[in-house]
Amino acid sequence: MNPADEYGETEGGGPDGGRSRWARVPAAPMFRSLRNRNFRLFTAGALVSNTGTWMQRVAQDWLILELSHNDGTALGITTGLQFLPMLLFGLWGGVIADRYSKRRVLVLAQVAMGLLALVLGLLAVTGGARLWHVYLLAFGLGVATVVENPARQTFVVEIVGRTDLPNAIALGGACFNIARVLGPAVAGLLIAVIGTGPVFLVNAASYAAVLAALASMRTGELRSADPVPRGKGQLREGLAYVRARRELVTVLLLLGLVATFGMNFAVTIPLIAKEVFHTGASSFGLASTMLAAGSLAGALVAARRARPTRRLMLGAAALFGVLEMAVSLMPWYWLFLVLLVPTGAAVLTFTTTANSTMQLDVDPAMRGRVMALYTLVFLGTNPLGAPLIGRLSELLGPRSAMTLGGAVSALAPLLVAALMLPGTVPGPTAPAPDPAAPRPPTGRGRFRR
Structure with a gap:
């Protein structure tokens, strides 16, 4: 079998009277989704924003250790609070994604996340940050993620369509892992030179890249599904x-x-x-x-x-x-x-x-x-x-x-x-x-x- 090919089981059309048979499906170009202008914008914005997010993760952990005098329990509490909204309200995020325009939901979620990072950055820079501030803002970030996550994942298919969806998801994973390598490295350098506070401000600014990408999209080229009417x-x-x-x-x-x-x-x-x-x-x-x-x-x-x-x-x-x-x-x-x-x-x-x-x-x-x-x-x-x-x-x-x-x-x-x-x-x-x-x-x- 050629490693560049993929085989799948199809139905109908074979000599066996419609029973399953193996059909050859050639591999497609690796970056085909990037031919779509809207997806190029979306990916570029995501790369900048994800890098900022990974920077904030490192800076947040460092800030917590500074404020708690190296208490590992405080780290665990912060992680738990950031994830708690997903357990409590995660499924409602999907209802929101189906009920409203995913592009508008993403804009509101990105603005909220950027403001949360800005507040934490200002508190850290001015020396007013306390542990309860970090806890509260982490919980707020979790709430924003509940809304943002399903809207972002399902918005991709509206950008590229069903045919290129697997490719777009894979390239999104590549973008995420590039940011996963760059973010912590850049954060470590910045923390050593200018401290943790400015790192949060850099992350707050990174959300502007996603907002600019969403605002620059050609809405006529989106394959938007009809919003689901509000109902019980x-x-x-x-x-x-x-x-x-x-x-x-x-x-x-x-x-x-x-x-x-x-x-x-x-x-x-x-x-x-x-x-x-x-x-x-x-x-x-x-x-x-x-x-x-x-x-x-x-x-x-x-x-x-x-x-x-x-x-x-x-x-x-x-x-x-x-x-x-x-x-x-x-x-x-x-x-x-x-x-x-x-x-x-x-x-x-x-x-x-x-x-x-x-x-x-x-x-x-x-x-x-x-x-x-x-x-x-x-x-x-x-x-x-x-x-x-x-x-x-x-x-x-x-x-x-x-x-x-x-x-x-x-x-x-x-x-x-x-x-x-x-x-x-x-x-x-x-x-x-x-x-x-x-x-x-x-x-x-x-x-x-």
């Missing part, structure tokens, strides 16, 4: 919609298992680096960079695929689990670092494929609520998994805890495959109808499940 029971309607779709439930189940047990690098990598290999902070930073570099490579490879397949999603999850187990068993630190690169590539391939699968499988009117549930499962499992893996690290050692997480991730695809209809092979994603495209007269020729 829309949240329950979204949950019932997902519950009735086996293909969506299985994606969420797989994502939940892998995110809960496998994607706990913030816990496992520093513990192994410090307790097993006895390295310092600089070496731990190098490990994070290697993981981010692998994720960037995985995003670029995923960008060449014309469309996601469930076979790819299951395979990437299993490969990630196997690689994570291998990473946990490395006898030397340099081998530990080397294996983090393909591990990052595998997990990014899995998450981008799962994201594309969810968005292509749903009705446009439900996309916001479905992606809000996706985000809740993706992010909501971390507060459960991280303490669990941390506790297992204390009882069994960090190597064993990471091995266990990898084993669950490797076995989870087998469980998901068993829940699919018997006698079928996981095939390409069944796309939902595009409101801007004519509907086919029959269901033949569409991709299975």
